[in-house]
Amino acid sequence: MTRKFLFLSLLLSALLLSFSSAGFAAGSQSEEGGEDPTGFIMHHVKDSHEWHFFNIGHTHVTLPLPVITYASDRGLEFYMSSDFQNHETHQFGEENAHNGIFIDSHEHLGRVDGGAILDFSITKNVAMMFIVIALVLYMALSAAGHYKRNGAVAPKGVASLVEPIVIFVRDEIAEKSIGPRYKKFVPYLLTLFFFIWIGNLLGLLPGAANLTGNIAVTFTLATLTFILVNINGNKDYWKHVFATPGVPLPLLPIIVVVEFIGLFTKPFALMVRLFVAITAGHIVILAFIALVFIFESYAIGVVSTLMVTFINMIELLVATIQAYVFTLFTAMYIGGAVAEHAHDDHH
Amino acid sequence: MDLILPSSGLIFWQLIAFLALLFILIKFAWKPMLAALEERETSIDNALKAAEQARNEMASLKAENEKLLQDARLERDTILRKAQEASAKMIEEAKSEAGKQGALMIENAKAVIETEKKAALTEVKNQVALLTLEVTEKLLRKNLSEDKAQKELVDEFIKDLKLN
Numbered sequence: 001m002t003r004k005f006l007f008l009s010l011l012l013s014a015l016l017l018s019f020s021s022a023g024f025a026a027g028s029q030s031e032e033g034g035e036d037p038t039g040f041i042m043h044h045v046k047d048s049h050e051w052h053f054f055n056i057g058h059t060h061v062t063l064p065l066p067v068i069t070y071a072s073d074r075g076l077e078f079y080m081s082s083d084f085q086n087h088e089t090h091q092f093g094e095e096n097a098h099n100g101i102f103i104d105s106h107e108h109l110g111r112v113d114g115g116a117i118l119d120f121s122i123t124k125n126v127a128m129m130f131i132v133i134a135l136v137l138y139m140a141l142s143a144a145g146h147y148k149r150n151g152a153v154a155p156k157g158v159a160s161l162v163e164p165i166v167i168f169v170r171d172e173i174a175e176k177s178i179g180p181r182y183k184k185f186v187p188y189l190l191t192l193f194f195f196i197w198i199g200n201l202l203g204l205l206p207g208a209a210n211l212t213g214n215i216a217v218t219f220t221l222a223t224l225t226f227i228l229v230n231i232n233g234n235k236d237y238w239k240h241v242f243a244t245p246g247v248p249l250p251l252l253p254i255i256v257v258v259e260f261i262g263l264f265t266k267p268f269a270l271m272v273r274l275f276v277a278i279t280a281g282h283i284v285i286l287a288f289i290a291l292v293f294i295f296e297s298y299a300i301g302v303v304s305t306l307m308v309t310f311i312n313m314i315e316l317l318v319a320t321i322q323a324y325v326f327t328l329f330t331a332m333y334i335g336g337a338v339a340e341h342a343h344d345d346h347h
Numbered sequence: 348m349d350l351i352l353p354s355s356g357l358i359f360w361q362l363i364a365f366l367a368l369l370f371i372l373i374k375f376a377w378k379p380m381l382a383a384l385e386e387r388e389t390s391i392d393n394a395l396k397a398a399e400q401a402r403n404e405m406a407s408l409k410a411e412n413e414k415l416l417q418d419a420r421l422e423r424d425t426i427l428r429k430a431q432e433a434s435a436k437m438i439e440e441a442k443s444e445a446g447k448q449g450a451l452m453i454e455n456a457k458a459v460i461e462t463e464k465k466a467a468l469t470e471v472k473n474q475v476a477l478l479t480l481e482v483t484e485k486l487l488r489k490n491l492s493e494d495k496a497q498k499e500l501v502d503e504f505i506k507d508l509k510l511n
Contacts (some may be wrong), residue, residue: 045350046349118355121356123356126360129360129361129364133367133368137376140372141371141375141376143380144376144380147379147380147384152387152390153387163380166380170384187377187378187381191365191368191372214357215352215353216361220361221361224362
């Protein structure tokens with residue numbers, strides 16, 4: 001169902017994007033102050049060094065964020081994103097260099113002297129991540145506090161919200177996918193689920209960052225899953241990869257290569273799935289909103305609003321489904337790594 | 348920033364923050380919570396089992412009570428029956444005893460009456476003899492001269508006495 005939706009939403013967004021850019025191509029240049037819809041969408045979907053909320057006329061309502069840089073010869077340096085901007089247009093660019101450092105129009109950090117510099121800025125997504133983490137911490141800790149205060153009693157307050165999810169993850173995801181040794185992995189799966197779920201949900205808020213739709217975030221989560229799966233891989237698991245049972249010897253080199261690649265494609269699929277599902281959803285919503293500005297028609301406005309509301313509803317579902325799917329697949333990969341196979345006897 | 352190229356800064360922050368989140372949650376949230384949930388589930392399980400056991404015990408207790416009650420009823424009936432039998436017997440016995448006692452008393456009374464009668468008759472005879480003697484004495488004193496008449500009289504008396 002998720003996959004179907006994913007496909008649909010990608011198709012829809014691709015259609016809308018091509019449609020809107022095509023429709024826009026004529027009007028965009030002629031219109032003064034008009035935005036390129038692809039840029040408008042991408043601006044919202046991608047990470048940024050400042051948190052841009054909205055414009056009132058020509059006034060940008062933004063939250064400047066810290067820019068932290070590291071260069072081997074300069075050490076750690078701290079700035080604010082507003083240091084690197086044109087104060088009128090809020091544009092980043094080489095011409096707004098500050099202290100020998102600039103942020104280019106693609107939001108890449110650079111040095112005027114051309115040296116290497118690393119970017120450890122608290123970007124919009126990092127700030128968003130802190131908010132998500134704070135919320136997850138609040139939920140989980142206050143739920144845990146309920147049990148700490150009252151002992152093993154019925155849930156109340158936040159615990160009523162958190163507990164069913166905890167039980168669901170434990171019983172439906174961990175126990176069913178991992179098997180008898182599931183208990184060790186439940187805390188990781190819970191953290192994963194709550195982080196992705198809250199990230200997905202908060203990402204739907206207007207003005208919020210597209211945290212879980214950022215490839216760096218999904219990459220990190222998938223990497224952690226990859227590490228967890230492989231350090232827990234038992235003899236059977238590795239045997240399956242490097243000496244796949246039941247495969248004729250001539251085929252073994254090919255199979256081993258395939259199995260070895262499979263180690264990496266699993267987390268890669270995790271990374272791409274979450275990234276695409278969330279980003280695509282955002283793109284669809286933004287595309288519908290962009291339609292209003294392209295056509296500048298009330299009728300389109302009404303239709304767009306209806307569609308955006310509808311897609312938002314679906315996105316609420318997708319937010320949960322994707323958190324579930326990421327957690328479920330992680331649990332299944334762990335289950336594959338720790339399972340005691342009984343197939344050794346038939347070859 | 349690129350859409351499909353992960354940026355190192357975000358990976359860095361994500362890694363640090365997520366691992367910190369993981370650590371804090373595992374230590375302070377998930378472990379106590381999962382332990383509490385497990386404890387609660389065990390206690391619910393135990394409570395259900397205990398309730399089931401109590402129900403079974405209750406049922407067996409009830410059956411036992413029923414049996415006891417039944418036994419008690421039977422016992423009561425037996426006791427009542429026995430008591431009735433005993434009382435009937437006692438009444439019967441008392442009746443026959445009373446009858447015997449009555450007969451005995453009547454017998455005794457008859458014997459006493461007989462004795463008394465005999466004693467009274469003896470007394471009467473003695474009295475009569477005494478009276479006879481007195482009468483004889485008087486007659487003798489008065490009629491010593493008339494021998495013949497005396498003799499006749501005495502004979503007559505004796506005759507009378509014999510008749511008696």
